[in-house]
Amino acid sequence: DQQVKQNSPSLSVQEGRISILNCDYTNSMFDYFLWYKKYPAEGPTFLISISSIKDKNEDGRFTVFLNKSAKHLSLHIVPSQPGDSAVYFCAASYRDDKIIFGKGTRLHILP
Amino acid sequence: EAGVAQSPRYKIIEKRQSVAFWCNPISGHATLYWYQQILGQGPKLLIQFQNNGVVDDSQLPKDRFSAERLKGVDSTLKIQPAKLEDSAVYLCASSLVLAFEQFFGPGTRLTVL
Numbered sequence: 001d002q003q004v005k006q007n008s009p010s011l012s013v014q015e016g017r018i019s020i021l022n023c024d025y026t027n028s029m030f031d032y033f034l035w036y037k038k039y040p041a042e043g044p045t046f047l048i049s050i051s052s053i054k055d056k057n058e059d060g061r062f063t064v065f066l067n068k069s070a071k072h073l074s075l076h077i078v079p080s081q082p083g084d085s086a087v088y089f090c091a092a093s094y095r096d097d098k099i100i101f102g103k104g105t106r107l108h109i110l111p
Numbered sequence: 112e113a114g115v116a117q118s119p120r121y122k123i124i125e126k127r128q129s130v131a132f133w134c135n136p137i138s139g140h141a142t143l144y145w146y147q148q149i150l151g152q153g154p155k156l157l158i159q160f161q162n163n164g165v166v167d168d169s170q171l172p173k174d175r176f177s178a179e180r181l182k183g184v185d186s187t188l189k190i191q192p193a194k195l196e197d198s199a200v201y202l203c204a205s206s207l208v209l210a211f212e213q214f215f216g217p218g219t220r221l222t223v224l
Contacts, residue, residue: 004153034211043115043202043215044154089153093211098144098167101153 003027004092006102014110019077021105023090026071030092033066034099035075038087047088048075077107085109113137115216117203123222129191132219136184136205142166144213145178145188146202154202160186193223 005024013019025033031052036044050057050064050073057064063076077084090102116135124130136143141162146154157176159167162183171178175194180186190197200220204213 009151032211041217043204043217045215046212049211091153091211097210098156098159099211099213101155103151103153 002102003030004090004100004102006090006105008105009103010106010108012108012110013080015082016079019075019080019084019107019109021075021077021088021090021107023073023075023102024071025073025092027092027094028068028071029094031095032093033064033073034091034093035062035064036089036091036101038089038104044089080107080109082109082111115203115205115214117201117216117219119219120217121220121222123224124193126195126223127192129189130193130221131187131189132201132203132221134186134188134203134216136186136203137207137214140205140207140214141183142206142210143180143186144204144206145186146204148200148202148218150199157188190221193221195223197221198223 003026034049035047037047038044048059048062050066055066066073087104087106089104091099093099118133143160145157148154157171158178160180163180178188200218202218204215206213
């Protein structure tokens with residue numbers, strides 16, 4: 001039973017444009033949602049989080065939007081840069097307990 | 112600040128053999144996690160330690176996997192005997208305060224032939 005779903009295995013975006021990565025979840029008890037970024041041969045690195053009581057959190061070029069009624073969140077990267085090419089994992093946490101990860105979306109930034 | 116260290120980085124073994132992975136978390140991080148990441152999947156938690164006590168090992172296949180964290184610092188994860196389906200990247204992570212701000216090591220890629 002997949003509680004965190006990333007339905008797009010990959011995404012290609014032109015450099016300078018907006019990248020939008022999507023994520024759906026099933027458990028309404030999650031209270032934090034997270035995005036992790038992973039380069040090849042490295043471990044995931046924490047990117048940005050959002051509390052379930054908010055609908056938007058922004059950090060530089062990265063913004064995460066949360067739609068609780070739709071159980072959906074998205075990560076926006078503006079503008080997209082070559083270094084953003086990586087695998088992005090959506091994840092969720094309940095009561096600051098363990099993280100449940102989605103399968104990831106591979107983002108390719110095209111020159 | 113040094114990151115999470117793991118060794119070895121790569122390991123190839125035959126099925127039914129044994130293997131062990133080592134992790135040194137970031138200094139001062141009380142919580143340590145071991146994850147299994149199968150190709151095309153997200154990381155799946157195997158075991159979580161708080162200092163040297165086990166908090167959650169519900170997803171650890173205890174008939175073949177074991178883990179320990181001596182003195183609340185370094186940790187080892189062992190597989191004995193290995194199966195073909197154990198081929199994966201094994202990630203170690205640690206956290207200081209918030210569970211979701213975890214710091215991951217580079218992982219050990221295990222191939223079971």
